[in-house]
Amino acid sequence: MIRIPLWFLAWPRWSKQVTVLLLDAFLCALTLWAALALRQEAWVPWSKTLELLTLVSMLLALPLFIVFGLYRAIFRYAGLVAFVAMGQALAIYAVLFAGWVMWVGLPGIPRSVGLIQPLLLLMAVGGSRACVRAWLGGVRRKARQPLVGDRVLIYGAGSVGRQLAIALEHSADLRVVGFLDDDVSLHGHVLNGVRIAGFPDLPRLIASERVSLVLMAIPSASRVRRNQILECLRLYKLKVRTLPGLEDLARGRVDASLLRELDVTDLLGRDQVPPHQDLMAKNIAGKVVMVTGAGGSIGSELCRQIVRLGPEVLLLVELTEFALYSVHQELERLVMESAPSDVILVPLLANVRDAVRIGEIMSTWKPHTVYHAAAYKHVPLVEHNPAEGVKNNLHGTWITALQATLHGVSDFVLVSTDKAVRPTNIMGASKRLAEMVLQALAEVMVERRGKTCFSMVRFGNVLGSSGSVVPLFRRQIDEGGPITLTDARITRYFMTIPEAAQLVIQAGAMATGGDVYVLDMGESVKIMDLARRMVDLSGLSVKDAENPDGDIEIRVTGLRPGEKLYEELLIGDNPLPTSHSRILKAHEDFLPWDVLQTKLAKLNELLDLNNVPQIRRVLKEVVPGYQPDGDVVDWVWMENERHVSN
Secondary structure, eight states: OOHHHHHHHTSOHHHHHHHHHHHHHHHHHHHHHHHHHHHHTSOOOOOHHHHHHHHHHHHHHHHHHHHTTTTTSOGGGOOHHHHHHHHHHHHHHHHHHHHHHHHHOOTTOOTTHHHHHHHHHHHHHHHHHHHHHHHHHHHHHHHHSOTTSEEEEEEOOSHHHHHHHHHHTTOSSEEEEEEEOSOGGGTTOEETTEEEEOGGGHHHHHHHHOOOEEEEOOTTSOHHHHHHHHHHHHTTTOEEEEOOOTTTTTTOOOOGGGOEEOOHHHHOOOOOOOOOHHHHHHTTTTSEEEEETTTSHHHHHHHHHHHHTOOSEEEEEESOHHHHHHHHHHHHHHHHHTSOTTOEEEEEEOOTTOHHHHHHHHHHHOOSEEEEOOOOOOHHHHHHSHHHHHIIIIIHHHHHHHHHHHTTOSEEEEEOOGGGSSOSSHHHHHHHHHHHHHHHHHHHHHHTTOSOEEEEEEOOEEETSTTOHHHHHHHHHHTTOOEEESOTTOEEOEEEHHHHHHHHHHHHHHOOSSEEEEEOOOSOEEHHHHHHHHHHTBTOOEESSSOTTOSEEEEEOOOOTTOOSSOOSOSSSOOEEOSSTTEEEEOOOOOOHHHHHHHHHHHHHHHHHTOHHHHHHHHHHHSTTOOOOSSOOOHHHHHHHHHHHO
C-alpha cells in the first residue's frame, strides 16, 4: 500500500497537476451522468447530448478551478483555506452551469440536472481532495516517522494548541498522541483526531501511549499557573518544551520551529508588570540619549527599549569593538523594521575612564539623558583583578558623571547591583562606592543649583546575561553532566533582561536627585532547586546518594573568591514605595563630597601602586558593610609574592 503513493509523490509537480485535472474532468462527466440517472430514477445510456453537456461542464469548471488555485495546493497539506477556495469556485460554477442548462434547454435533459450536478460535483471533488489528503498525507507521515520518535502530549487545546498540532502533523520526529487541558468540559472530546484529557488521566496516557514529551501551548497563561503545571509535570520525568509568549506570537505564526527548551523564566512564578508609558517616554522621546556599555547584556537591552521610544539620537558608547558592531547592526535592523525610522544611531568606541573622549562626545551631541551601564560585573574576575575593577567601576562612573555635569546632562542614571549591599567582594564594593559618588555629587548639584539629576537603580541577576547559570546548566545537561554548583545553600534573585531595562528607564524618570531605587525582584531562588527542576523537566533524573542510577550529577565545587551565599537589595530598612509597584526607593547613608574626595584621593594612590591589601583596607573604611571574604587573590599580587618568598 505504501509503495504506490510514494512512487506517485515522487512525480514532477506538473505531472501531478495534469493527473488531478484529468481526474476532475472525469468527475464532471461522472457526476453529470449520475445527476441525470437520479433525475430519471433509472440508468440512462450515454448520448451525444450528454457529451455536449460534459464538454460545457468541463469548459466551465476546469478554468474556474485553475483560477482559484485548486491545482496549486499540495493536497496532503491542504487545509481549510484550500477547501474554501474550492467551495467558491464550485458556487460560481453552479450558477453558470445551471443558468446555461435552463437557458439552452437541451432535449431529453431536465432543467433540474443543472442544479443536481453541481452538488454532486462539489461532493466528488471535495471528497477526492479529502481522500488524497488523508491517504497520501498519512502514508508520508508513516514513511517519515521513526519508531523511536517522541510521542507528544500538547498542553492546551485552544487555538495555539490546535495550530501546533497541525504544524506537527508532518514532523519526522514528533507524533501528537493527545491533548491535556484544564477545561473539564473539553475532556473526552476529539481534536485533530486525538483525544483531549485532563491531568488525572496523565499517568494512564504515559503508560498507554508511551508519552515522552509535553509541549506547552498556553502562551496566555500567567507565570504562576505555568509554574504550577511544571511542578506537576516534574513528577513524571517528562521532557517539557514550550512556545514563546503572546508577544512573540502576535503575528499569528505558530510553528514547530518556535518550540524551545524551558528556561528559568518558565520556572519563576512572577508575571511582568506592564510598563508605565509616560515614565518610559519622559526622558527619551524626541531627545538625545547616551548609553555607556551599550554592547553589554543590560546596555544592549536598554538600547532596544530606547529605540522603540523614539529618541532623536541614540549614542552607543562601548569599549569592545565587536560588541559595539553587533548591537549597532541589531538596532539598525530594529529601526528599519519597527522603531521610528528617523532615529539616528551613533556607534562610538570609547573608554568611560577617558575624560577627554567622554567630554568630546557630550560636548558634540549634548545628551539629555545618560544611562551608565558600563562596568565589570563578573565577581571572581574582578576579585582576581581588583585594581582594574575599581578603576573601571568607580572611576568610569566618576569621570562620566563629572563630564555630565560639565555638559548640561539633565538625567544621569547608574545601573547598579544588589552586590553593592554589604559586599564581600571588590565588584560589589566598587559599585557601592560609585553609588556614593553620585549621591555626593547630587548633594553638590542641589547646593550649587546644578542641572544634572543623578539616580541609581539597584537590582539582582538578570536572565540570559553573560555568566548566567541557566545557559550553563542547560549546556551541562545536554552534555550529560555534571552540573557544577558552587554551594548547595546559595540563593539568587532573578529578573528578565527586558523587565530590568524597562524598570531602569522608569525609575530614572522618577528621580529628583540622589535617589537610590531598588527593583522588586520577587522571591529569591535556591540554585540547587533550580538545577534539580531543570534536570527533571528535561526528562532526566538527578544522580545522587538516593538515586545512584540517575542521569545527571550535581557537583558542588565550593564558593568562588568573593561570592556570597545570598544577596540583598537594601542596606537600610523601610524602603519607600513609588508610583510603580515594582520600584522601591531606598534611604542609603553616604559621605559628603569634600570628605569623600579625600578618601578617593588616597584610594587612587593605592590603585596606581596595585597595593591590594591597602586597597581593601581603604574600601572597608569608606564602604559601609564591606567585609572582604578570604585572602587576596589578585593574580599579579600573588605572583609577585611568590617571587619574593622564593
